[in-house]
Structure formats: C-alpha cells, structure tokens
Amino acid sequence: MKDIKIKVNDLSLYYGDKKALNEITMDIPANKVTALIGPSGCGKSTFLRCINRMNDLIPSVSITGKMLVEGVDIYDKNVDVVNIRKKIGMVFQKSNPFPKSIYENIAYGPRINGMKDKTELDEIVETSLRQAAIWDELKDRLDDSALGLSGGQQQRLCIARTLAVSPDIILMDEPASALDPISTSKIEELVHQLKEQYTIIIVTHNMQQAARTSDHTAFFYMGNLIEMGKTNSIFTKPVQKQTEDYITGRFG
Amino acid sequence: MATHFEMELDNLKSIIKKIGKLAEGQVSEAVKILLQEPEAAEGKIIKKTENKIDKLDIKIDEICQSIFALQQPVASDLRFIMSAMQISNEIERIGDLSISIVKKAKNIKEKHDLILKFDIADIARQVELITVKTNNCFASQDGNATGVIFVLNKDIRNSCEDAIHDIINEMKVNSKAVVSGTNLVIVLKHLERISEHCTNIAEYVYFTVNAKIIKHDKSDDLKAEE
Ligand SMILES: Nc1ncnc2c1ncn2[C@@H]1O[C@H](COP(=O)(O)OP(=O)(O)O)[C@@H](O)[C@H]1O
Ligand SMILES: [Mg+2]
Numbered sequence: 001m002k003d004i005k006i007k008v009n010d011l012s013l014y015y016g017d018k019k020a021l022n023e024i025t026m027d028i029p030a031n032k033v034t035a036l037i038g039p040s041g042c043g044k045s046t047f048l049r050c051i052n053r054m055n056d057l058i059p060s061v062s063i064t065g066k067m068l069v070e071g072v073d074i075y076d077k078n079v080d081v082v083n084i085r086k087k088i089g090m091v092f093q094k095s096n097p098f099p100k101s102i103y104e105n106i107a108y109g110p111r112i113n114g115m116k117d118k119t120e121l122d123e124i125v126e127t128s129l130r131q132a133a134i135w136d137e138l139k140d141r142l143d144d145s146a147l148g149l150s151g152g153q154q155q156r157l158c159i160a161r162t163l164a165v166s167p168d169i170i171l172m173d174e175p176a177s178a179l180d181p182i183s184t185s186k187i188e189e190l191v192h193q194l195k196e197q198y199t200i201i202i203v204t205h206n207m208q209q210a211a212r213t214s215d216h217t218a219f220f221y222m223g224n225l226i227e228m229g230k231t232n233s234i235f236t237k238p239v240q241k242q243t244e245d246y247i248t249g250r251f252g
Numbered sequence: 253m254a255t256h257f258e259m260e261l262d263n264l265k266s267i268i269k270k271i272g273k274l275a276e277g278q279v280s281e282a283v284k285i286l287l288q289e290p291e292a293a294e295g296k297i298i299k300k301t302e303n304k305i306d307k308l309d310i311k312i313d314e315i316c317q318s319i320f321a322l323q324q325p326v327a328s329d330l331r332f333i334m335s336a337m338q339i340s341n342e343i344e345r346i347g348d349l350s351i352s353i354v355k356k357a358k359n360i361k362e363k364h365d366l367i368l369k370f371d372i373a374d375i376a377r378q379v380e381l382i383t384v385k386t387n388n389c390f391a392s393q394d395g396n397a398t399g400v401i402f403v404l405n406k407d408i409r410n411s412c413e414d415a416i417h418d419i420i421n422e423m424k425v426n427s428k429a430v431v432s433g434t435n436l437v438i439v440l441k442h443l444e445r446i447s448e449h450c451t452n453i454a455e456y457v458y459f460t461v462n463a464k465i466i467k468h469d470k471s472d473d474l475k476a477e478e
Contacts, residue, residue, distance in 0.1 A: 208324055235326045237463035247326050249257065 005030035005169065005199040006051065011065035013046055013055065020046045022223040023065065028216075033191055033200045035214035035231065037207060039251065042220040044203040048171050051201065052088040053081050069169070086113070089162030093174040095154035097146035097161075102138055105146045105157060109165040124164050132160035133190050152183025159190065170194065172202040176209065188213045207247055211235050219243045257323055264315050264336055268343075271308040272387040274301050275343045278350035279383045279446060283376040286357045286439065287367060298351060305347040312340040331463060335456035339390065342449040342456075346383065349442045349449075356442070359435040366429075366436055369422075370415045378408050379443045386450040395461035401454040408447040412440045 006028035013021040021043050028034050036044045046055065053074060055061045067074050074084050097105050106125045115121060125142070129135040134156040138149075146157055155175060162170060172191070176184040191200055191213045204210050210217050211231060218228040219242070227240045238244045245251050281298050316337045319325060325333050360366060367373055382404045389397040416437050423433040455467045 207326070211326070236330060238327055244327050248329050249255070 003029050005070065007066075007068040007071075009066040009068070011050060011063065011067055013043075013050060014060075014062045015058070016060040020223050021050070024225045026218060026225055026228050028199065028201060030199050031195055031197070032215040033195050033202060033213055034216045034218060035210035036201065036203045036218050036220060037205070037210050037246075038220035038226075039246070040205070043223045044220055045173050047220065048090075048173055048201060048203055051169070051171055052085050052090060054090070056081065086165060087167050088169045088171060089165065089167035090171045091155070091158055091162055091173070091175045093177050095151060095158045095178075097149070097154050097157055099145065099147055101143045102146050102149070102157065103142040105161050106164045109161060113165060128160040128164040129157075131163050131194065132156045133186065133193070134160060150183070152179050152186060155179060155183065155187060156190065159187075159194075163194075167198065169199045169201070172200065174203055174205060177205065184209070207235075219246060221246070257329075260315070260319060260323075261329065261332065264312065264319070264333070267308060267312055267315070268336055268339060269387070269391055271305055271312070271340060271343050272390060274305050274308070275346040275350070276383045276387055277301060278305070278347045280380050282350035282353040282357075283380050285354050286363075286376055287373055298354060302347055302351060305344055309340050309344040312336060328460065328463075331460045335460045338456050339453050342452050346446050346449050349446050353439050353442045356435045356439045360432045360439075362432065366419075366432060370418055370436070371411070372415065372436070372440070375408060375411045375415065375440065375443055378404065378411070379446050382408065382447050382450045386453050389454055389457050393457060393461055395458050398454040398458045401451060405447045405451040409444055412444040416440055 217231045217234040
C-alpha cells in the first residue's frame with residue numbers, strides 16, 4: 001500500500017541470547033508522526049535503530065523477520081546499508097553537533113555526498129535551517145562554532161543537519177528530553193511541520209509529548225508491541241489493559 | 253497504595269455520590285408534597301438542600317478543572333472526569349425541577365381527585381425509583397445497570413404522555429379543570445424531564461465504562477439492549 005512507508009513483519013532482535021524485541025509486526029504510515037512509548041528498557045530505541053540498521057554496529061546482535069522500507073527488505077543481503085542510512089536520518093537525545101561552524105555542520109552531509117558547488121551548498125544550508133525553524137536565529141552567525149549554541153538550538157541544528165541530506169524518514173530518539181519547555185515546544189512544533197514532507201518516528205518517554213505530536217502511537221512493553229493505533233484512540237480508549245495502565249500511570 | 257491522583261478521583265466520586273443523594277432527596281420530597289396535601293412544612297428543607305446542591309455543583313466543576321490543568325487525565329480517567337462534569341449538571345437540573353414541581357403543586361386544586369383520576373402517583377413513584385437506580389448505577393460504575401434505566405425512562409415517558417393526553421381531554425370538556433389541569437401537565441413535564449436527566453447520567457456512566465457515546469442515540473430499545 002502506498003500510504004505505508006515501513007512494514008515490519010515478525011521482527012525479533014537478540015543481544016546475544018537476550019531477546020530484546022519479540023516478533024514485532026506493524027505498519028508505519030507515510031508522512032505521519034508515529035510515537036513509540038513504553039517504560040525504560042522495553043526496546044523502543046532498539047526498535048528505532050532497526051529501522052536504519054544502526055544495530056548492525058553492535059557485534060552481538062542478531063535479527064530475524066522483515067523490515068520493509070518502501071517495499072524493500074533492508075536486511076536483504078543485496079541491500080547497501082549506506083543507501084538506507086542516506087534515506088533515513090536520525091536525531092538523538094543528546095544533541096551532537098560537530099565541533100565546527102554552524103555552516104559546516106549542515107554542509108557536511110551534502111559534501112560527503114559529493115556536492116561541491118558553493119551556491120548550491122549555501123542554498124541547502126539555508127533551506128535546511130529554515131525547515132528546522134532556526135534560520136532567523138542563526139543566519140547572521142553561520143561561521144560561529146555550533147558548540148556555542150544553546151541546547152535547544154543545537155538540537156534544531158542537528159535536525160537541520162539531518163534534513164540537509166534529504167532523507168525520507170526521520171528517526172528521533174527522545175529528541176527533547178534534555179530540553180527546557182520552550183525549546184521542547186519548538187521541537188514539537190517542528191515535528192508537526194516536518195511530517196508534510198517526511199515520515200517521522202519519535203521515541204518519547206513523555207506521554208503528553210506523544211499525545212501532542214503524533215498521529216499514531218505504539219506502546220511497547222518488555223520487547224513486545226502491545227498495541228498500536230491512532231494516537232487519539234490510544235489516549236482516549238486504549239484496547240489493551242496494559243496500555244491503559246501505562247498511560248494512566250498505574251503501571252506495575 | 254492509592255496514588256495522590258487516585259485519591260483525588262475517589263474524592264470527586266464521593267462528592268458526586270453526595271450531590272446525587274441530595275437530588276434524590278429533593279425528588280422524593282417533591283413527590284411527597286405532590287401526593288399529599290396540604291403542603292405543610294414544604295419549602296424550607298427543600299430550599300436549604302437546593303443551596304447545598306448548587307455549592308457542590310460548583311465544587312465539582314472546580315475539582316475537574318484543576319484535574320484537567322494539573323494531571324492531564326487520559327483514557328478511562330479522562331472519560332470519568334468528563335462525565336463527572338456533565339453528571340453534576342444533570343443532577344443540579346434534577347434539583348431545580350423538584351423545586352418547580354413543589355411550586356406548581358400549590359396551584360392544583362382538588363389535587364387528590366386529579367392525582368387519582370390520572371394515575372399520577374404511579375408515575376411519581378417511578379420517577380423516584382429512577383433517581384435511586386441512577387445513583388446506584390453511578391456509585392457502582394456498572395455499565396450493565398444502565399439498560400434498566402433506559403427502559404424505565406421509556407415507561408415514564410409513555411405514562412406521562414398518556415396522562416397529559418387524558419388531562420387535556422378533560423380540560424376540553426370541563427373548563428373548571430383548566431387551571432389545575434395546566435399545572436398538572438407542567439408537573440408531569442417536569443417529572444418526565446427528571447427521568448430524562450437520569451437517563452443522561454446513565455449514558456455518561458455507560459460512556460465512562462465502555463468508551464462509547466450513546467447520547468443522541470434515538471432508539472431506546474437499542475440502548476436498552478446494550
Ligand atoms: N547494546 C546493547 N547490548 C545489550 N543489551 C542491550 C543493548 N542495548 C539495549 N540493550 C537491552 O535491550 C533492552 C531494550 O533496551 P532499549 O531499546 O534501550 O530500551 P528503551 O529505549 O525502550 O529504554 C534493555 O533490556 C537493554 O538493557
Ligand atoms: Mg531508549
């Protein structure tokens with residue numbers, strides 16, 4: 001189906017002998033925000049990392065099942081990981097700008113991809129910063145070091161950096177959990193705007209954030225996907241008792 | 253151990269039970285005054301209780317408002333608090349209608365004869381019963397207890413319609429009966445409204461428990477089947 005961007009089928013993941021994801025099956029819709037919620041250690045980040053094959057970097061990991069991105073099984077032997085990661089950007093909890101200028105942070109990805117033309121690069125830097133809603137704040141100081149920015153600005157810069165290589169999918173792992181409320185609401189607003197162009201999957205331990213930003217919510221518990229549905233239904237009438245207990249704070 | 257939030261919800265629930273009991277008392281007081289004459293001590297108690305109901309109604313709104321602002325309730329908690337606000341409105345209306353019944357009852361001459369003639373006592377007792385059942389339904393938060401209330405409401409509505417029809421016919425042939433008859437029709441309309449408010453409360457309990465909205469669902473039979 002055209003509206004489904006990512007199709008997950010019976011996906012299990014082991015760290016050595018330890019099963020961290022248990023037969024996850026779900027459809028992630030295109031151009032929507034999907035939130036992953038659940039208690040610490042339930043496998044949200046692990047699942048997120050499966051989507052861009054970041055777990056490949058961990059030697060003990062083994063994976064079974066399928067992860068289809070636009071119909072292509074990204075765990076197929078013939079698939080080039082580099083191409084996957086190009087299409088799928090990732091933003092982490094701790095913003096991690098390079099110790100370079102603001103401009104160079106954004107231009108880095110496109111340069112690696114072979115772009116040399118200065119005007120083209122300028123254009124990408126501007127568009128990416130605009131899309132990340134941070135252009136007006138930074139346009140006069142593009143040559144300053146990125147490390148001098150506030151936490152909230154650094155995080156939006158990292159989002160801009162992700163956008164600069166024009167991905168289809170953006171993965172965000174607790175992108176606002178280290179930020180103050182104002183920066184948080186800027187990130188949330190940004191997420192809302194970006195979904196027109198991108199498919200966004202966001203891990204958050206902040207239930208209200210999931211409720212505010214996402215179209216669909218998936219609740220994970222101990223490596224299992226307990227329930228996935230429209231965010232509105234999950235937060236008003238969840239089907240599973242475990243989901244109800246978790247979102248109403250009556251867990252365990 | 254109950255969390256702070258659960259204690260707040262329990263508190264809210266017990267205040268609603270309290271206001272519900274007060275309204276139930278108002279209805280039974282109104283029915284007593286309607287069915288008996290002369291209206292001895294009428295007015296005093298009922299007015300005092302009315303003030304209590306109004307105060308609790310406001311208190312419930314304040315509690316709900318603060319829960320919304322501070323706790324961001326979701327799922328069944330959200331439905332319970334939404335319902336709590338609505339239910340307290342319904343209860344407050346039941347209280348008002350009881351008072352109106354008392355006022356109208358004063359203007360009915362030869363009340364006993366009329367009450368006997370048009371089976372008003374039966375209807376009044378049924379309305380008393382539906383308020384009791386409604387309070388029990390809320391207290392137990394039992395989605396299955398709502399069906400009985402929908403059925404009872406339907407009976408009450410039919411009986412009221414029949415009685416009103418008969419009273420109007422009587423007024424057509426007997427012009428002396430017009431003033432009392434009109435007042436009695438208004439009383440019946442009020443009784444019918446009380447029963448309707450009880451039904452609304454049952455609908456909110458149903459919503460809280462089953463996450464399904466059945467108000468504006470026109471078919472009572474359907475609701476009764478639920
Ligand atoms: N690199 C790793 N090696 C071994 N176990 C891991 C590794 N990363 C995560 N885990 C384990 O997998 C489970 C899921 O972790 P994670 O995906 O980080 O959960 P979440 O993001 O929901 O908090 C946890 O029990 C965690 O300890
Ligand atoms: Mg995590």
